[in-house]
Amino acid sequence: MKDKNSFAQTQYVGMYGRVLPVSLIFGIIAGLAYGWCAFFLVMLLGLVLPFPAMYATGKIADAFVFLHSGGSGENTLKDQIAGDLDKIKILKREKKFTAALETAETVLARDPEHPEALFLKAQILSQEFEKYGAANACLSKIIAMDPAPDDKLLQWASALREEILECIRKRAEQQG
Structure with a gap:
C-alpha cells in the first residue's frame, strides 16, 4: 500500500x-x-x-x-518494515549512510532474517564504510536462506558478494 x-x-x-x-x-x-x-x-x-x-x-x-490494517488503526509490522526499507533507500540516495545503516539495523532488530534489509545493510557496509567482513556475513545469511535460483535479490547478493570477496583479496594482497 x-x-x-x-x-x-x-x-x-x-x-x-x-x-x-x-x-x-x-x-x-x-x-x-x-x-x-x-x-x-x-x-x-x-x-x-x-x-x-x-x-x-x-x-x-x-x-x-x-x-x-484490519481496523487496528496502526500499521502492521510488514507495513512498518516496508516504510523503513523505503526510508533506507531514500537516505542512501541522499548520501546519509549512517542514518541508513541505523534504519537497516532497526529493521533487522524486528526481523533479523529480512533479506532486503540484509542486502541494503551489506551494500552500505561494503560500498560506503568498507566493512567487507560484516557485509559478507549479511550476504551469507541471504544466500543461506536458499531462495529460488531466479530470485533477483539472490542474484544481486551473489554479485555483491563476489565484489566483496575480490576487495578482501586485494586488501590481503596489499597488506601481505
Missing part, C-alpha cells in the same frame, strides 16, 4: 486539476459580468478551496490505513 502522504499528495494534485479549470471558467464569467476584481476573487477562491479538501483527503487516507 502506498504511503498515506503520497496518497494525499496525489489527491491534492488531482483536486487542483479539477478545481482550476472550473474556477477559470467561473472567473471569466464573473470578470465579464462584474469586472476584473470579480475575476481575481474567483481565481483566488480556486487556489484556496483545495486546502480544506486536502485536509479531508488526509482524513480519507487515514481511513484507508485503518481499513488496511
